[in-house]
Amino acid sequence: MIETVNLTKKYGSFTAVEDLNLSISEGTVYGVVGQNGAGKSTTFQILATLMSPTYGSAYISGFDITKEPAKVRQVIGYMPDFFGVYDQFKAEEYLHFYGASYGLSVAEREEVIPQLLELVNLTGKRDSYVDLLSRGMKQRLCLARALIHNPKVLILDEPASGLDPRARVEMREILKELKAMGKTIIISSHILPELAEMCDEIGVINCGQLVATGTVSEIQTKLQVHKEIIVTVSGEMERAVRFFEGELEVLNVSVVENGVGKIQFGFRGSDSSQQALIKKAVLADIPLLGFQTLEKNLEDVFMEIMKEVEVEGE
Amino acid sequence: MKSLFMNPVLNKEIRLRFRSSKSFIGIASYLSILGLISLGFIGLTLSFDGGTFRPEESRSMFLLISMLQLSLVIFITPGLTGGVISSERERQTLPILLTTAQSSSSIILSKLFSSLAYLLLIVFASAPLYMIVFLYGGISPMSVLASFGLYTFTMLVIGSIGVLASTVIRKTIIAMVTTYSIAFFLTGGLAVITLMLTSFSYTFQQQGQEYIWPFIFASMNIPIMFFSVFEESIMTEFKHMAGFEFSPWIIFFGVYGAVIVGSLALAIRKLRPKMQAREYPK
Structure with a gap:
């Protein structure tokens, strides 16, 4: 058309x-x-x-x-x-x-x-x-x-x-x-x-x-924009943080709410890698209470693209 | 042809112009002033001439009103037409109008005719005032018809130039100034050039040579040609200088006919961008 x-x-x-x-x-x-x-x-x-x-x-x-x-x-x-x-x-x-x-x-x-x-x-x-x-x-x-x-x-x-x-x-x-x-x-x-x-x-x-x-999701996949994940743990925050920092596909680990025990990080792996990470965390005896993937919206995707374009330009 | 004269742009322009009371106040004011001048002229002549108003005086009054009317046409036409397209551009209504199915020629001609319609109404509304001269004689109905024909032609000439300026120049104020400059050159400017050239005629006449240029420039001057409708002798002298018998009206209508056609054709061509396909360089 x-x-x-x-x-x-x-x-x-x-x-x-x-x-x-x-x-x-x-x-x-x-x-x-x-x-x-x-x-x-x-x-x-x-x-x-x-x-x-x-x-x-x-x-x-x-x-x-x-x-x-x-x-x-x-x-x-x-x-x-x-x-x-x-x-x-x-x-x-x-x-x-x-x-x-x-x-x-x-x-x-x-x-x-x-x-x-x-x-x-x-x-x-x-x-x-x-x-x-x-x-x-x-x-x-x-x-x-x-x-x-x-x-x-x-x-x-x-x-x-x-x-x-x-x-x-x-x-x-x-x-x-x-x-x-x-x-x-x-x-x-x-x-x-x-x-x-x-x-x-x-x-x-x-x-x-x-x-x-x-489509928005196609662009996300094509550009390999990383997901944002929030993990809730019932204790042992330091050990949990060290565990996730040690993983290859994990980046920018930060503690969101210290009291409740929320850790946020970026993850650039596929869905199966994400499953493997959860399994590994359970096996490593990390006291997991929740594992939440934050959906990226078009605004986030746009900002990611602009960042990449700027980096390429430099 | 019907679509040209009954098209939506023309309809819209006329509707919007006459929706405002300003248009009617303008016509009323103009007719009042013209009426006062006519009656004042008659009154003054009667008081100085022992209560008589002769046909020669009626003729003088007709010439006065006609020249006033011509000045009005020369002064108002640039103002009415110099902003027809540029004002649409400034109001940001032009892009929308250009994406409709209206052809460029339809838009340009409608804009011209709708602008001139108001001036034509003013001029033709003054016709009853002209009829006063018939009471006293001295002017033939043909002269009145010729003068109205020339007003209309003058409007078309200056109006076409105004529409062209408004199309190619983005700012209304600059388009109007350009149109006024050209209109004043075609009237006052050419008259001055004609006078200057006439002042050299004595040298040529002494040498027994023909001198064509004052005739050419006088034939292209709107007020001189307008005046010659009532005083034919004015062109006889120029013809004598040029040394040939050639109707100045052929030059007048030929040149200005070309100006009208050329200006409108260029305006139509320039209204929309010329869409062209060029291959992307490898």
């Missing part, structure tokens, strides 16, 4: 996007993660035909963005990170204007606009001037605008930026509905737990390059 081939964007000597190769299949929600200036918005603008790539190309629904940009525009709904609205329009008029801009007849618009306002919870605001809507409502109205021509692909650049927690939750719920409707969505966000919850796959971009792509 979305494919980029050697996509590169240069501004003079500065490279915003470098040799980006993405392949997103139909119905997938693909999250793009990266620091500010990593090249996410540039990539999105190229996909939305607002910018020409310096090298390479991209295909959306089989249409080459460089050769058939008009056809690409018919199949995408684009929501930029910063956008303005025509303040003097009422919410319904705003959607009518964009519907007409996509060639929808009045009858088609009158059928689809109430449905879209319902989807984004703005039915009660249809006659309100856009100027008077809150930031969150404007974001939702802009999303409804992006959906007016029923596009197959949604390109959403930071759709939840600047929203308060409640508005973010509302936006997330709408995006989940869109996912259920089978839309192919490419989305960027700084709120990584939300992306992890919504996205089928993620891609991590750094300095215009795709440094990792796949």
Whole structure:
């Protein structure tokens, strides 16, 4: 559905996007993660035909963005990170204007606009001037605008930026509905737990390059990101600490809560190695009460990747 | 063709412009000022001329109002068109508009026509005031029609330049200043050049040589050509200097027709990026 081939964007000597190769299949929600200036918005603008790539190309629904940009525009709904609205329009008029801009007849618009306002919870605001809507409502109205021509692909650049927690939750719920409707969505966000919850796959971009792509767990495995384990012991803390420090696949052993007896360490072995470690601890007569693996979230994975990228850079 | 004139951008622009009361206040103020000038002119003439208003005086009043109206067109058109695209860019509404199915030509032409629609309304709303001159004679209906035709053409010329400036220049203020500079050059600037060139004509005439340049520049000057509609003699002298019989209107419409087409074509081309595929260097 979305494919980029050697996509590169240069501004003079500065490279915003470098040799980006993405392949997103139909119905997938693909999250793009990266620091500010990593090249996410540039990539999105190229996909939305607002910018020409310096090298390479991209295909959306089989249409080459460089050769058939008009056809690409018919199949995408684009929501930029910063956008303005025509303040003097009422919410319904705003959607009518964009519907007409996509060639929808009045009858088609009158059928689809109430449905879209319902989807984004703005039915009660249809006659309100856009100027008077809150930031969150404007974001939702802009999303409804992006959906007016029923596009197959949604390109959403930071759709939840600047929203308060409640508005973010509302936006997330709408995006989940869109996912259920089978839309192919490419989305960027700084709120990584939300992306992890919504996205089928993620891609991590750094300095215009795709440094990792796949599901969150795939990336974890691929990058061999170590697990964090907390062991609870009923006594003999010093001996327990010495035992774990002596193990090859264990790193950064620390005592978390001395009184209760909690020891935390990193573990870079496989699941079977983890089983072997527990067995060895029991055989070594360590007074184990609990053995807990802490799940890493997307934020942790992202930070690990960034750390690795920085180390490689040095 | 229907889609060009009934398209959503044009519809939106006109709707938003006339939703505000400022537009109507602007028209009312302009007509009041023009009415006061016309009635003031008649009043003054009557008081100085023993209570009579002759056809020649009616003609002078018509010329005064017409030149005022032309000045209005030259002053207001850059302000109305110099920000049509750049202001959308500054308000961050342009990227969204550019990702719709609207073609670049549709967006550019709608923006131009909607901006000029307001000015056309102001100019045509003043038509009843022009009719006062018919009460006293001295002006033919054809002259009135010609003057309105020239207003519209002038709006198109300056408007097209304004839309081009607004498309290629990112900042509205700079786009407007550029449009004003070009508009003033085409009116005042070319008039000054014509005058300077005319001052050299004596030398050429003494040597019995033909001197074409004052004629060429006068033919490209909007106020001179506008004035020549009512005073044909103004161009006769330039023709005499040039030494040939050639209608200055061919030069006028030829040059400015090319300016309109060229400016709009370039604006349409520059509105969206030129998407091009280049192979990634190995």
